[in-house]
Amino acid sequence: MKIDLSVEFCGVRFPNPLVLASGILGVTAASMANVVRHGAGGVTTKSLWLEAHMGHPNPVILTTEHFMINAVGVPDAGIEKAKEELAIYNSMKKAPIIANIIAGRKSDYGQIAEEIAKLNPDIIEVNISCPNVEDELGKPFACSRDDAAAVTREVKRRVKKIPVIVKLSPNVTSLLEIAKSVADAGADGFCALNTWGPGMVIDLETRQPILANKVGGVSGPATKPLTIKAVYDLYRATKLPIIATGGMMTGEDAIEALMAGAQLVGVGTAVHYRGIEVFGKMRDEMGKWCTQHKVKKVEEIIGTLKY
């Protein structure tokens, strides 16, 4: 039985629901194309800034069997590099690309969105849930209902035809309140969720935090049930399309996220746990599950959770 794994998200057809999450392997077009060659249904760029942004000193990413913690600090070379790399990606494009944008001020979000829209990405993802400056995971716009809505409104105002989705932070007291506010401001969908925390790891010998930034966002296998719950809540509350990101390691994880209401599944940390081949492996695992359960089109699963 031939299984159709393709899904439509915000009007864009993805060959399968597995998209590279922002922040992982998204520095260059060549790297993102390589991820697609390994089976991804789409890619998300690393967060793009208008101007160069240096990021934090090393160490920036650490892992154990149970979690990844990172404080890379959103480094990027700025708009000129984005122009070059997106043009290269589009010239050899095999799967949709989501351009993730970030800024330090609300007005800058509008400007970067307008510049990036000229480069014709399929979707623009607004990173309001990551730190903008030294205050790692301190006070991002995603934690304020009004700020999150204002950023969304500004980006939507400057971007006419391209769908705009907002990447939500889990580190808030009311995810749904913020999501509804963002939806009212015109968002076309959500990416749920960014990393958790911040967390900290301490070296026992020197009694110092290991990350140069001291604290960082936590991701990895254990965050999956938290992602599933957030997707479940968002789907019921807004019905907007969702990318489920956080702890997605297997094809079964992806099926679970679709049942909860996601259209797409973000894959990031899993590249560490299962290698860059994880995209093809997860795609095949999804196909196998569909075959076993006589599901011909994976889209049929979306939001079918019984409750």
Add this chain to the structure above:
Amino acid sequence: MFPILNTMPKMLPIAKIIRETSHVKTFVFRHQLGAKPGQFINIWVPRVDEKPMSVAMSNDVEFWLTIFAVGGMTKRLHEMKVGDLVGIRGPFGTSFEYESGDHLVLLGGGYGAAPLYFLASEAVKKKCTIDFIVGARGKEHLLFLDRVKKLGKNVKLHIATDDGSVGTKGYNTQILESVLSSVKPGNKKMTRVFAVGPELMMKRASDMCFAHKISCQVSIERYMKCGFGVCGNCCVDDSGERMCMEGPVVDHLRARKMKDFGAYHRDKVGRKITF
């Protein structure tokens, strides 16, 4: 390659410090690292920085890192004393590939001599014969000569310096050309070239090996953050291969397909910097 899931730094005291030249020291750690020649580790100096460094020796009891004091972190490292703690993550990346009995031609530019010494010390145990060619600006920058000389009769050392202060005056690639020219077609021994050093030197060596149809491996150095294949900073064009995972050691035929080989690398924000 199966991923190493735990990438936390292992804190190790510096067991011994050997001064190599005015700006280069070798740091010895008593720890079974299990690295192969060509692999690298990330060394963390708490509160300062963490950088990838190639391994200059690794055996059952200890490993060595030979480090040039060139920036803030390496200068700080040079001030450290025996017993001071640093963090080590790894080993990461690919290693040099050869078979027992091969003839190895090693081309080390500047500090590239250290990882090639590690390769030579392992290869002589496998009955390989070796032409070890080193090159540097001048006598005071040459590394590991005495150690290479002690590897035995199967290792022949060739030296080139820009200023002629020792060995042949000129580039080490000139010696490589004469060594390659002496390789007879149909030679029973497989000849392999291993080049480690400035990328333009490796590119020239690759061009020579390509012309002579001789096997060659190079070590591609790119800005690395995580070391385990997720940050994406060390990916090359257009293949997107990660030099911390699919490299740093690559066959030169693969390197020659990289747009950036001998042309440009990227800085910490991914901006292209031409060589």
